[in-house]
Structures are given as C-alpha cells and as structure tokens.
Amino acid sequence: MQQKKYSIETALAGLKIAALNDMQKASLEANVEHDNILLLSATGSGKTLAFLLPLLEKLDFTTKKTEALIIVPSRELALQIEQVLRSMSTGAKVTCCYGGHLRETEEKNLVEPPSIIVGTPGRLADHIRRGNITIDSIKTLVLDEFDKSLEAGFQDEIAFIIGSLPGIQKRILTSATEAVDVPEFVGFENYFLLNFLNEEGEEQERLAIKKVISEDRDKIETLFKLLCYFGARPTIIFCNHRDAVERTSTLLSERGIYSEFYHGAMEQRDRDSALGKFRNGSVSFLVTTDLAARGLDIPHIRYIIHYHLPATQDIFTHRNGRTARMEASGTAILLLSTEEKVPAYVTEEVEEIELPEELELPERSKWTTFFIAAGKKNKVNKVDIVGFLSNKGQLKKEDIGLIEVKDFFSFVAVRRSKASLTLTLVRNEKIKNQKVKIEIAK
Structure with missing residues (x-):
C-alpha cells in the first residue's frame, strides 16, 4: 500500500x-x-x-x-x-x-x-x-x-x-x-x-520595456550589436516564423555569437538539447518562435528581445513573462525598423537604447553540454551521472553543472576546459554496467 x-x-x-x-x-x-x-x-x-x-x-x-x-x-x-x-x-x-x-x-x-x-x-x-x-x-x-x-x-x-x-x-x-x-x-x-492579474503594479516595476531602432530593415546587424552590448546574459530572441528563427541563429553564428534555436518543427531530442544548453548556461542566447512564450520555466532570464513584433497583446504579455519571474527583474526590448512603431497597447513610456560604436563579442560560456545516451528507462539517475563523471572522468564537483535526465538520454553541463580530456577518459567506460554513447551535445 x-x-x-x-x-x-x-x-x-x-x-x-x-x-x-x-x-x-x-x-x-x-x-x-x-x-x-x-x-x-x-x-x-x-x-x-x-x-x-x-x-x-x-x-x-x-x-x-x-x-x-x-x-x-x-x-x-x-x-x-x-x-x-x-x-x-x-x-x-x-x-x-x-x-x-x-x-x-x-x-x-x-x-x-x-x-x-x-x-x-x-x-x-x-x-x-x-x-x-x-x-x-x-x-x-x-x-x-x-x-x-x-x-x-x-x-x-x-x-x-x-x-x-x-x-x-x-x-x-x-x-x-x-x-x-x-x-x-x-x-x-x-x-x-x-x-490576480490586476495586481500588476509590482510586476510592472520589475519589468522594464525599452526599444532599439534599426536603420536596416533586416535588423540582424542591430541585433548583433545589441547582444554585444548586453554581453553573455541569458536572453530569449522571439521571431514570428520558424524559418526566421533558423536564419537569425545562423547569421548570429556567422558573426561570432553562438545561439541555440528552438521551434515546433524540430525533433524532440533536438528541442530538448536546445533548451538544455540554454538552461544550463552552455549558451546565453535562445532564438525561438512563440512556442517558447508559454510553459518554459527557466530562471534568471534577463532579456526578452522582440526581433519581430508580436501579433497581439496577449503574445507580447506571454513573451515578456519569460523574464521578471517571481521576485526577479527583467527587460523586454522592442527591436524596431524605422518603419515600425511601438504597439498601441504598450502604454508606458519606452526608453530608447543608444548603442555605442565600439562593442566586443560576448564572452564564451565556460560550460559545454554532454549528451549521454542513457536515462530513466535505463535506470540511470543524476547521482549515477555525477559518480561516473567524478570517478571515471576525473571531474571535481565544481566542474559538473546542471543535469537533466530524460527517458532514454541525459544532458549534463561540464566545464568546457575539462570536456576534451573527460570524453577521452570515459570513452570505454560503463555507467551502471552499461556501455553508452557520450559526446558533445549537437
């Protein structure tokens, strides 16, 4: 019983x-x-x-x-x-x-x-x-x-x-x-x-709304500069279409800013991988559709960037809800071309951010993510993974970050400087008497 x-x-x-x-x-x-x-x-x-x-x-x-x-x-x-x-x-x-x-x-x-x-x-x-x-x-x-x-x-x-x-x-x-x-x-x-929707005074104080004007209609160069200006702070970039999500992520990568993209047409493992890397700090930037506007509970997201303007006020609200959660503060940025206006439903005063000419690329994360081809259904848990990476991979506790265990695979953040040696050390080792594939998450 x-x-x-x-x-x-x-x-x-x-x-x-x-x-x-x-x-x-x-x-x-x-x-x-x-x-x-x-x-x-x-x-x-x-x-x-x-x-x-x-x-x-x-x-x-x-x-x-x-x-x-x-x-x-x-x-x-x-x-x-x-x-x-x-x-x-x-x-x-x-x-x-x-x-x-x-x-x-x-x-x-x-x-x-x-x-x-x-x-x-x-x-x-x-x-x-x-x-x-x-x-x-x-x-x-x-x-x-x-x-x-x-x-x-x-x-x-x-x-x-x-x-x-x-x-x-x-x-x-x-x-x-x-x-x-x-x-x-x-x-x-x-x-x-x-x-409890009417008790928004305190929430509004925690959420700042600002705007950036892009001289280019495409806006990608302005987005690049904005991310350099913010630095490696957890940021979600919202686009209105799946193809725009992948294109934006690729163009940022070509300019030296690594991001993950996320949308509904991706395979489940790829979606899990993208969110896992963003959640554990292996990447600071997530480019996504409104699929990520609801249900994602990722703490400490500092910035929301509306690369494309949301279609409705509800979508705007839900996008912004990814930051300023619970007691934290956050900032939502409207990235506007010269032809776009601040939506009428944004009634508060919106400060404009002036981007400086001289900017540096955001720092690369100190973490990378391992993919481990074993999970709950293989009777593998977080404790098993920590023990395996500590004993076989010679990692210290502070070298192991967030671990997510799914049904048949797991993701674990590992200090980037130790990743290559660790992969070499564990290549022929077993987790709970199981030989499983371990690699850098794609």
Whole structure:
C-alpha cells in the first residue's frame, strides 16, 4: 500500500521555496470550499504550485488508480509540471504523455495506473481511445494555460477527453490572460474566480520595456550589436516564423555569437538539447518562435528581445513573462525598423537604447553540454551521472553543472576546459554496467 509522504512543508523544501505567495495561499483556501476554480495570474507568478497543492490535498495516496488529469497545450509545459511534481517528493506516481514521445513507453507507464497523468490533448485523447487510461477513477481535472489550448485548436480533443470522464468532482482552469471564454463542454458552472492579474503594479516595476531602432530593415546587424552590448546574459530572441528563427541563429553564428534555436518543427531530442544548453548556461542566447512564450520555466532570464513584433497583446504579455519571474527583474526590448512603431497597447513610456560604436563579442560560456545516451528507462539517475563523471572522468564537483535526465538520454553541463580530456577518459567506460554513447551535445 502506498503511504502518503506528501506534505506542503516537504513539497516546498523539495522546490527550495521558503513560503507560499498570496496567490498560492488563496488558491489552497478557495479549493477547499469550491469545486470549480478559474485562476488568473501572471506568467511566472507560481500558478503551477497553485493548482498542484489543491490537487495533492484531494489525492487518496492508498489507492492504485488514476485520480487526477492535467491537460496542457505543449509538451514542454507537461514536462515542466512532471518535474515540479517529482521535486515535491509527494509519494504519488506521475506519468507524462505528449506527442513526440514513444507511445509504447507511455503505455508501459500506464499499465499500473499512476495517481496523476499530465499531458497534451492529442496524446491523452489517443490513450483514452485505446483504453490505456483508467478514466472512471479520475476525480480532479486541471486545464493549465487553457486559453492557449483553445488558441492551438485543441477544442475537439479536450471536449472528447472531458466527455469521457464520468467522475469529475473538481475542475481547475488557469490562464495568464483574461481573454478566456470557457466552453460549455467543460462543465464549469458556478465557478469561483481568483483574479490576480490586476495586481500588476509590482510586476510592472520589475519589468522594464525599452526599444532599439534599426536603420536596416533586416535588423540582424542591430541585433548583433545589441547582444554585444548586453554581453553573455541569458536572453530569449522571439521571431514570428520558424524559418526566421533558423536564419537569425545562423547569421548570429556567422558573426561570432553562438545561439541555440528552438521551434515546433524540430525533433524532440533536438528541442530538448536546445533548451538544455540554454538552461544550463552552455549558451546565453535562445532564438525561438512563440512556442517558447508559454510553459518554459527557466530562471534568471534577463532579456526578452522582440526581433519581430508580436501579433497581439496577449503574445507580447506571454513573451515578456519569460523574464521578471517571481521576485526577479527583467527587460523586454522592442527591436524596431524605422518603419515600425511601438504597439498601441504598450502604454508606458519606452526608453530608447543608444548603442555605442565600439562593442566586443560576448564572452564564451565556460560550460559545454554532454549528451549521454542513457536515462530513466535505463535506470540511470543524476547521482549515477555525477559518480561516473567524478570517478571515471576525473571531474571535481565544481566542474559538473546542471543535469537533466530524460527517458532514454541525459544532458549534463561540464566545464568546457575539462570536456576534451573527460570524453577521452570515459570513452570505454560503463555507467551502471552499461556501455553508452557520450559526446558533445549537437
């Protein structure tokens, strides 16, 4: 019988959070008294914890049935929520289901029903149609970033999923914008609204909005100078199209600035690699579409650059939400050609940055990223990787950075100056009696 290991104190300790914020406290209290909750709160304010805590409070930790389903618009958000749950040391089994992941792996994980399933609409609907999910026991439904799911065209899949769940007792919907119209199929009668979007005064103070004028319509030379001006500070550069993302990243590379690019047409491993390098500091610059505007919880992002102007105010808000998260500050930059104007929805005064003539390339990162062809399904964890690199690769603790373990592979940041020797030392060694490929992540 699975015993309840979960407590709020344990969860916060696992996440290295000292205390709940006001929004999270209000969510806990409201969920005690109300079955249907609509939570509106700014990106980066801690919404994930605000719905996970009430969900966990309602779990029966002694049953071996699926009791909660969390539906999200993107695989990145699904993986992020899964990671938060694991860090909370709940004692509850969680399974993540999303497109681009091996369905056979997910099916094996669902044979013994997990307490919590988190996933994207298309893959969850597929599992339900195949009979892989025990739907009768699901009592709690969370629709995270619900407005984004509707924008992405998932309405039919979500309607099918909800229509397949006969025992729903609690529904929690979250959004970072008020532009959310809840369809009837959600069954969201008499919901209680928690609106923390209006308490933005402090957030606005933490987020500065500035502009840079480019004399060239193409703007790439101005972007290059701007990144030199900022230096190697974590920065996300938003473009409106996938081809522009790759082109911009390539042109920066030709000028001596290394960046990773990220968009929805990439293979999952390549997407994981790009985010892993950005998250662990191997690169300071991520060029991306609006795919990265939601769901990515990467701390300490200092700058957001709107290389292309966002199509709507909502997109502008969500892009900017990648910085100035929680108590941190950040700056959003509008990179404008002489033909472009500051959007009308930007009502505050926007300071213009004048770039100096003499600039130096940003410093190269002291980290590089190893790809290790083994992960959770190979029974390899972070402790195994640290031990292997320390014992076989002769690395000291301070030479090993952030480690991310996926199902069948892992990424680990290694001090660049030690990387070549370490690869040579571990070439014929085994991790947990397994010979695996280890190389610099592409």
